[in-house]
């Protein structure tokens with residue numbers, strides 16, 4: 001993955017903030033690098049020295065299981081030292097700002113900050129305050145680039161391609177950073193994307209981003225190669241956006257009957273955490289069409305690739 005002497009490197013960024021700013025070539029380069037790193041996790045000694053002597057700080061200001069643990073494990077597998085910053089035990093509770101907190105942590109000699117924050121744009125703000133690499137692990141409703149990348153990786157691994165596939169993203173599009181990152185990545189790699197859900201959760205304005213917007217899941221299911229079921233984000237929904245959870249499940253939940261309307265080789269995805277019985281019936285979530293746990297496995301390889309490439313770029317004093 002290291003370019004030959006004189007060759008222009010594809011990846012020159014020391015930060016990863018969104019998929020919107022990446023080219024198709026950059027996205028494919030991360031996916032190809034992640035393929036190499038996936039092999040590391042199959043070895044008896046699951047470690048390479050790529051980030052030996054580097055320090056990675058996980059700064060999570062919102063709850064997380066998959067992203068937090070997988071960034072920690074990815075950094076460990078690259079032989080970095082990892083610090084888990086715990087917001088609730090930190091001086092942010094005494095009023096210290098995010099920027100002051102970050103500058104103080106950086107003063108201890110940190111190479112990476114992995115930031116999850118409830119405010120859109122928080123990771124971008126951080127890049128203006130510190131010199132180390134900043135990776136956006138989810139900022140408000142704005143972006144979740146490594147989730148987008150791991151979803152792309154999983155689709156490509158399963159289907160052998162992304163170009164020309166019909167992909168539905170179903171549910172709470174309005175509040176979803178995953179939907180935004182998936183949409184940006186899928187369109188760049190040539191998929192046709194249909195956003196599905198009640199009008200209150202799937203605004204028509206999303207058509208301007210290059211997707212189709214529909215409100216009838218059953219009508220489009222037979223054409224889909226991939227169906228990505230998003231979580232209903234109770235914590236972000238401030239008004240009544242559908243009459244009842246029961247009605248939502250009837251119209252937009254994926255159960256066995258609805259699965260039968262799909263192509264036999266349809267891929268059912270979900271970024272997690274799953275509200276079982278709402279977005280997905282338990283037997284679909286755990287069934288052969290589901291890639292939920294494979295997505296998590298692939299997230300580790302994708303995050304190793306992102307850490308590795310951003311470190312290489314930072315070492316070369318890149319963008």
Ligand code: CP
Pocket residue numbers: 063064065066067068138144147271272273
């Ligand atoms: N998919 C995802 O971001 O999960 P976590 O919130 O558990 O990290």
